[in-house]
Amino acid sequence: MILRHHHAATTGRADHATGSEQGRTPRQDAPPQTDVLVVGGGINGVGIARDLAGRGLRVVLCERDDLAAHTSSSSTKLIHGGLRYLEYREFGLVRKALQERELLLRAAPHITAALRFVMPHAPHMRPAWLIRLGLFLYDHLARRAWLPASGGLDLRRHPAGAPLRADYARGFVYSDGWVDDARLVALCAVDAAERGACVLTHTACLRAERAADAWTATLQGEGGPPTQLRARALVNAAGPWAERFLKTALHEADGAAPRERGALRLVRGSHIVVPRLFDHDDAYILQADDRRIVFAIPYEHDFTLIGTTDVEVDDPAAGAHVSEAEIAYLCAQVNRYFRAAVEPAQVVWSYAGVRPLLEDHAGDPAAATRDYRLEFDVSGAPLLTVWGGKITTFRKLAEQAADRLCAALGEPRPAWTATAALPGGDLGAWIGPLRRPDEDFARFVEAVARRVPWLPGALAQRYARAYGSRIDQILRAADASQAGALRDLGEEVAPGLYEAELRYLQQVEWACCADDVLWRRSKLGLHLTPAQRAAVAAWFDRQQPKA
Known part of the structure; x- marks a missing residue:
């Protein structure tokens, strides 16, 4: 049986939903005034709220659905620099992500883990010398305190070679990390709340009007009347909806929409989960026949997670559906490597998320940058919009956003998250x-x-x-x-x-x-x-x- 998972806000309820969406926790009321209103309860929004609250600012975060209800729970669950981004000369992004990798592993050792990745060598795809060069750069672009270096593998003798087809005799191995992405979001929100932030789930920001010194926002919670909130600054961390939020919800005092300069490229990444394909605990990074990368990762003890795809979509809600073609594609790519064939009928769960990538006009969606940009508008009360980003770099993004917001509000406060554990991480x-x-x-x-x-x-x-x-x-x-x-x-x-x-x-x-x-x-x-x-x-x- 194929159990297709679509987020509740995408279709009204998930295909596997099993009961009422009611039974809400007691709602926390938003204060009438705050320093910063953060709109969006994905990884970037909760990261920024956590950082600002830890610096002593008054923060309100609102999310129209559940925390991590969309893109932030639909990732490949990796903490990584992005080995394949080196091919697109994204050296700055890879270095930044590699610097964050061990910080995150230390901050949350319970919801993260180091992971070794095995790459079977397919000579017709990329020559060995090119892969060795890429792995050398990956090892040395940022300091590794304890993760093992990369190396070569004889797949005829290594356990990772056993489930592979016999024509893959040689391979490479390197280190990255795994993370429970949705729990990472939840823990950042818990930390923000415990540091004084007000976190409002199932609360939409319907409208925000800017004056010279403050925003007046209208918030709508489920089952209650709209309420107004005055904020000295506003953060648009709506992810795939960031452009739409700028166009439809934000207004200047004269009624005009704020100037729009950023642009997003919406790309769906789909994943499938099948019964476990191998017995060891390493993951595989597989070169697809279209030169993309597909991962096969041990998942939830009994399963293997396979992903991802890159399909451009126009609408962030309607686009978050795994297609039959994507399932067939992922099965076909895995079957080029593994002895035991994977068929679509074996898929026990599938999920898709729409990634808000920066529009860099790359022809191939797979080549679109995974970096982020913070757009800061101080033509009135400060407005910070987050464009792009990835889970691995969320802490750095939040730190940079908090630095700029604190400076704009005239309250410079020191950064603190680089050495702080997430809730439950201090063992x-x-x-x-x-x-x-x-x-x-x-x-x-x-x-x-x-x-x-x-x-x-x-x-x-x-x-x-x-x-x-x-x-x-x-x-x-x-x-x-x-x-x-x-x-x-x-x-x-x-x-x-x-x-x-x-x-x-x-x-x-x-x-x-x-x-x-x-x-x-x-x-x-x-x-x-x-x-x-x-x-x-x-x-x-x-x-x-x-x-």
């Missing part, structure tokens, strides 16, 4: 002095097993990976009972999903419905049956206030 209280992220996380898992021996191993591993040092907030009820047992976590709503976790996600991470939990805060939806997913939806339905 020191559990394991003592930190060493390197992969070792630290392994020691943390061992510490959890010792401290919470009644927690089943698979559940302990999942909690550790999702929540890091904040696992104690899930286990609080069990700790209070002294004896400590699974029954203290409340009803097991679905296999391995207890009420204690659901309440935490609802009360702390803005989870409002089953989809928020099963497909963004986790990927448990992949492991559950339709009836089990329906049970989670029913639990959320029961949380609705009684009429």
Whole structure:
């Protein structure tokens, strides 16, 4: 069965949605005044809100849907410099991303992991000397503190060669990282809120009018009347909708729309998930026959994630649908390398996201730059629009945006995020002095097993990976009972999903419905049956206030 996943805001509800979209968490009211209003709850919006809140500014973030409801939960889940961008001479972008790579791995060792990538050599695609040169640059464009260097592989002897077709005898290997993209967004939002930001999900910014010294914004939450908010500055971090937001929602005091200078190229990236294709923990980077790159990545223990495509679209909402042609394309590219053929009928899940790329007039969408530009308009109250960007560079983008906003508001505050852990990422209280992220996380898992021996191993591993040092907030009820047992976590709503976790996600991470939990805060939806997913939806339905 093919389970096609489209984000709820794209089609009204996801194809796999299993219950009411109601049962919202208690809404936080926006203050009447703030320093900065950030519009957009994707990775760039929450990153900017987090940075500004940590500098002591008053921040309100509004997102019309769920956090990471669109592009930021539809990535290939990689922290990487972008090896293939070297071919397009994007040396500055690659260097910037490589500098951020280890910072992010250290900041969030629970939701990230180092990953080795195996590239089988296809001589007719790119010569070995060119690949070696690219890998040399990749190793040396930025400092690596602990990630292993690249090298060559004899695929006839290496475990990574076993699932490959016999004609691939030689290959290369290099290091990058993996990240749970939607949890990264959620944790940045949690950090922003804990530093004083007001985070409003399911709240649209209908209109914002600029005067010389402030913006007056009209916000519309679900089920409530519009409210007005006055902000000294406004950030347009609407991702694929950034151009549309400028054109339709922003107005000068005289009624005109702000001058528009940026331009986006909307490119859909589609992914498929199939049963696991190989037994080891390395990923593959495969050269497609059109000279693009396709990844095959270990995913959720039982699966392999394959992606991505580059298809230009006109509309960010209507375009976020995986096509049959893209599924066939991804299967065909993988089948050029693996012994066991992958057929479209084996796809258990698929998802697509529309990436807002800078318009650089590259003919091939795959060649379009993945860099970002911050457009700053101070012809009245400051307006900062984010064009482009990628997950790996979100922290740097946010830091640069916060620097410019603080300067424009006359409140220069020092940057701070380069050395700060994300919520759950500081494992020191559990394991003592930190060493390197992969070792630290392994020691943390061992510490959890010792401290919470009644927690089943698979559940302990999942909690550790999702929540890091904040696992104690899930286990609080069990700790209070002294004896400590699974029954203290409340009803097991679905296999391995207890009420204690659901309440935490609802009360702390803005989870409002089953989809928020099963497909963004986790990927448990992949492991559950339709009836089990329906049970989670029913639990959320029961949380609705009684009429």
